[in-house]
Amino acid sequence: MAPHQTPPPLSGKRRRIAMMTSGGDSPGMNGATRAVIRTALERGCEAYCVYEGYEGLVQGGNFIRKMEWSDVRGWLSEGGTLIGTARCMAFYERPGRLKAARNMVLNGIDALVICGGDGSLTGADKFRSEWPSLLKELVETKQLTAEQVEPFKHLNIVGLVGSIDNDMSGTDATIGCFSALGRICEMVDYIEATASSHSRAFVIEVMGRHCGWLALMAGVATGADFIFIPEKPRADRWREEMCTIVARHRQLGKRKTIVIVAEGAHDQQGNKITPEQIKNLLADKQGLALDTRITTLGHVQRGGSACAYDRYLATLQGVEAVNAVLDATPTTPTPFIAINENKITRKPLVQAVEDTKEVAKAIEARDFDRAMGLRDTEFSDFYNSYMTTTTTDIDDSKKVALEKRMRIAIIHVGAPAGGVNAATRAAVAYCLTRGHTPIAIHNGFAGFARHHDDEPQGSVRPFDWLEVDGWASKGGSEIGMNREIPSESGMDLIADLFKLYKFDGLFIIGGFEAFHALSQLRRAREQYPSFRIPMTLLPATISNNVPGTEYSIGSDTCLNELVRYCDTIKQSASASRRRVFVIETQGGRSGYIATLAGLSVGAVAVYTPEEGISISMLAADIEHLKSVFAHDSGQSRAGRLILINEKASKVYNAKLIADMIREEARDRFESRDSIPGHVQQGGVPSPMDRTRAVRLAIKCIEHLESLGQASEEEISNNLMSATVIGIRGAKVVFSPMKEVEENETDWPNRRPKNEFWTPLKAVVDTLSGRPNVPRPESPAVGLKAKDQKRGLI
Numbered sequence: 140m141a142p143h144q145t146p147p148p149l150s151g152k153r154r155r156i157a158m159m160t161s162g163g164d165s166p167g168m169n170g171a172t173r174a175v176i177r178t179a180l181e182r183g184c185e186a187y188c189v190y191e192g193y194e195g196l197v198q199g200g201n202f203i204r205k206m207e208w209s210d211v212r213g214w215l216s217e218g219g220t221l222i223g224t225a226r227c228m229a230f231y232e233r234p235g236r237l238k239a240a241r242n243m244v245l246n247g248i249d250a251l252v253i254c255g256g257d258g259s260l261t262g263a264d265k266f267r268s269e270w271p272s273l274l275k276e277l278v279e280t281k282q283l284t285a286e287q288v289e290p291f292k293h294l295n296i297v298g299l300v301g302s303i304d305n306d307m308s309g310t311d312a313t314i315g316c317f318s319a320l321g322r323i324c325e326m327v328d329y330i331e332a333t334a335s336s337h338s339r340a341f342v343i344e345v346m347g348r349h350c351g352w353l354a355l356m357a358g359v360a361t362g363a364d365f366i367f368i369p370e371k372p373r374a375d376r377w378r379e380e381m382c383t384i385v386a387r388h389r390q391l392g393k394r395k396t397i398v399i400v401a402e403g404a405h406d407q408q409g410n411k412i413t414p415e416q417i418k419n420l421l422a423d424k425q426g427l428a429l430d431t432r433i434t435t436l437g438h439v440q441r442g443g444s445a446c447a448y449d450r451y452l453a454t455l456q457g458v459e460a461v462n463a464v465l466d467a468t469p470t471t472p473t474p475f476i477a478i479n480e481n482k483i484t485r486k487p488l489v490q491a492v493e494d495t496k497e498v499a500k501a502i503e504a505r506d507f508d509r510a511m512g513l514r515d516t517e518f519s520d521f522y523n524s525y526m527t528t529t530t531t532d533i534d535d536s537k538k539v540a541l542e543k544r545m546r547i548a549i550i551h552v553g554a555p556a557g558g559v560n561a562a563t564r565a566a567v568a569y570c571l572t573r574g575h576t577p578i579a580i581h582n583g584f585a586g587f588a589r590h591h592d593d594e595p596q597g598s599v600r601p602f603d604w605l606e607v608d609g610w611a612s613k614g615g616s617e618i619g620m621n622r623e624i625p626s627e628s629g630m631d632l633i634a635d636l637f638k639l640y641k642f643d644g645l646f647i648i649g650g651f652e653a654f655h656a657l658s659q660l661r662r663a664r665e666q667y668p669s670f671r672i673p674m675t676l677l678p679a680t681i682s683n684n685v686p687g688t689e690y691s692i693g694s695d696t697c698l699n700e701l702v703r704y705c706d707t708i709k710q711s712a713s714a715s716r717r718r719v720f721v722i723e724t725q726g727g728r729s730g731y732i733a734t735l736a737g738l739s740v741g742a743v744a745v746y747t748p749e750e751g752i753s754i755s756m757l758a759a760d761i762e763h764l765k766s767v768f769a770h771d772s773g774q775s776r777a778g779r780l781i782l783i784n785e786k787a788s789k790v791y792n793a794k795l796i797a798d799m800i801r802e803e804a805r806d807r808f809e810s811r812d813s814i815p816g817h818v819q820q821g822g823v824p825s826p827m828d829r830t831r832a833v834r835l836a837i838k839c840i841e842h843l844e845s846l847g848q849a850s851e852e853e854i855s856n857n858l859m860s861a862t863v864i865g866i867r868g869a870k871v872v873f874s875p876m877k878e879v880e881e882n883e884t885d886w887p888n889r890r891p892k893n894e895f896w897t898p899l900k901a902v903v904d905t906l907s908g909r910p911n912v913p914r915p916e917s918p919a920v921g922l923k924a925k926d927q928k929r930g931l932i
């Protein structure tokens with residue numbers, strides 16, 4: 140008999156929420172489980188886990204277990220799913236679902252959060268639609284009584300999309316897909332080195348069943364020569380098409396050829412395209428005659444611990460799933476939790492399941508345009524971005540008329556951030572495809588002002604595509620960047636140089652200084668006609684503090700570096716058992732990376748410049764740590780981390796706080812400080828930064844192009860002629876600099892006035908069990924000298 144055979148009456152009883160993972164495991168599922176369990180407990184519910192997916196639900200008994208707060212400690216950094224998963228044949232059939240329904244009632248589970256892929260959520264939807272009839276049958280067949288089922292009349296299910304495939308309609312990302320993409324890109328980056336050395340071709344097969352997201356995004360992120368995805372099978376002439384593109388790339392001087400093929404790839408007739416076929420074609424002695432190898436990545440793609448994004452996505456969606464359970468009324472449609480761009484939303488599960496099925500049907504019916512259309516807008520955007528960057532210089536029909544061709548200057552301003560080179564590569568590719576001339580300004584405004592006419596090589600020169608083509612995965616800034624802004628270089632000189640080099644458009648990539656630079660150029664238009672050209676900024680900084688966007692490229696790479704660093708430190712803290720680490724993060728006067736890293740590693744507290752630090756806050760946190768260690772006699776392996784942003788306080792820094800903790804701990808536990816420093820700028824950029832860089836950069840150049848024919852006067856009068864591109868909520872938007880500068884910028888603190896992530900701080904606190912500590916009365920404003928010098932305050 141199962142341990143919880145008597146169903147508790149609902150009235151006056153605590154809600155019982157159960158969490159389950161199903162289908163292929165995916166990195167981040169443990170983060171979702173941790174968030175669901177802890178949020179449920181925090182909201183006064185009882186928390187359960189169903190082990191081994193639907194199999195556990197069908198079998199019941201010990202597969203359904205009560206969970207406590209400490210049961211999920213340390214789970215954020217674990218790969219796979221610790222509560223097990225399965226592909227369950229029984230659940231496909233009604234008798235299996237009948238058993239599952241009986242077990243739910245017998246265990247008193249009144250809400251179920253299911254984390255799985257399209258299959259699992261299709262199963263969940265079926266279960267939901269059958270629920271009344273399942274209960275009826277259980278009563279009719281006397282497996283349960285009418286009284287027993289009465290409190291469970293409304294099945295409360297919430298879906299969380301967890302799968303590496305990213306195969307569910309209605310959400311941009313599934314929990315796990317970016318971790319798997321990270322693994323793929325890492326492997327492709329490795330393969331590229333050996334491919335280049337031997338001048339070989341590699342055909343790399345990636346997972347993704349019926350969905351080409353992984354293959355497409357890997358193509359975008361690595362700059363692969365050719366990809367095959369199920370949603371957009373190549374034309375019948377795919378053999379010729381591939382050979383033309385590969386041959387062209389080889390002619391340009393490329394020493395490596397990378398072809399990425401999704402496991403579900405097929406041609407337009409539905410015939411499977413295999414890695415062997417592709418290899419044979421590339422190796423054909425009568426054709427390209429390339430020395431070719433096949434690499435099938437396999438399950439390495441699903442393994443390992445989750446990337447930062449999957450951890451905080453899983454966490455925030457887990458919290459939202461419990462909120463959705465508790466908000467549900469008998470008439471609420473069964474939801475699943477989605478993310479669109481940067482916004483977490485509840486959406487009807489039925490619709491998403493329908494749309495997902497439609498994609499499969501469209502592919503089967505060979506209606507590929509429809510299949511592409513049914514995937515999210517991001518998907519086709521990425522497909523177009525990919526095509527733009529791989530067919531550069533091949534298709535003359537995409538070029539604009541001669542008189543519309545522009546000289547577009549590209550400059551990097553600020554500190555290095557992951558994705559800056561990928562953005563530049565994409566912008567250059569787009570320019571070349573359209574017949575424009577992309578011009579690099581090396582070493583920012585400093586290089587421009589002082590070295591433009593150096594001999595033998597000045598700082599202003601057209602890009603060389605062969606060189607740029609290799610930048611997709613490169614960290615740092617290949618054209619060089621620094622923090623100098625035009626006023627520091629000399630506005631007259633910069634204006635003269637704009638005229639001298641006849642720029643028709645300016646694309647700036649960088650962080651807050653880049654934002655400041657663009658603001659200065661825009662305001663100087665009145666005085667200098669050469670600035671009356673379209674200009675746009677792609678925010679790129681690890682600090683994610685650029686107004687006009689919720690996401691700057693580079694911030695994801697930084698978070699991944701921080702998460703890796705914290706995991707390593709946490710391991711040390713766990714091994715020594717009773718130790719707290721205080722880790723100082725970068726981020727300028729924005730607590731974004733500290734907070735998001737805190738969310739991703741389960742920090743016990745995060746100190747930010749926005750909130751500041753006070754003595755009473757520290758005292759309360761130290762008291763809390765004392766009580767945690769008093770109740771934990773070494774059996775828990777999880778180390779404790781506190782994250783502090785470098786500018787959270789002028790007085791309390793990581794070392795001082797660690798010393799204070801050590802002093803107060805009176806040898807009952809220890810503490811250390813640790814500063815990752817510039818490691819946070821990242822080595823190899825993350826796939827999210829690389830792919831978003833590509834997509835956003837292309838949009839930026841399209842935007843400049845759309846204003847290419849405008850007169851000086853029109854430019855001066857058009858607010859959209861100086862813009863910042865950004866992700867805001869569920870949308871990618873260009874915002875007029877004038878408005879962002881004037882209304883949305885906290886200039887003295889070099890960050891947006893309203894930071895979208897502010898509420899997430901409370902989630903870090905809740906999930907780590909931090910008590911309600913006293914908050915500082917007003918945050919410190921920080922060092923002002925530099926801003927005063929720059930005339931900001």
Ligand SMILES: Nc1ncnc2c1ncn2[C@@H]1O[C@H](COP(=O)(O)OP(=O)(O)OP(=O)(O)O)[C@@H](O)[C@H]1O
Nearest residue numbers: 162163193226227230231255256257258259262302
């Ligand atoms: N149409 C369905 N009806 C009932 N149950 C289903 C259905 N589809 C899937 N399931 C259940 O969900 C389980 C997982 O489904 P599936 O193997 O398709 O993986 P998934 O959830 O799509 O995850 P992934 O694709 O990431 O591996 C199945 O083994 C089955 O128990």
Ligand SMILES: O=P(O)(O)OC[C@H]1O[C@](O)(CO)[C@@H](O)[C@@H]1O
Nearest residue numbers: 163256302303304346347348441
């Ligand atoms: O792990 P299994 O059961 O072999 O399944 C492999 C499949 O699972 C996934 O990893 C996730 O659905 C697919 O990409 C792949 O086709």
Ligand SMILES: [Mg+2]
Nearest residue numbers: 256257258306
């Ligand atoms: Mg699936």
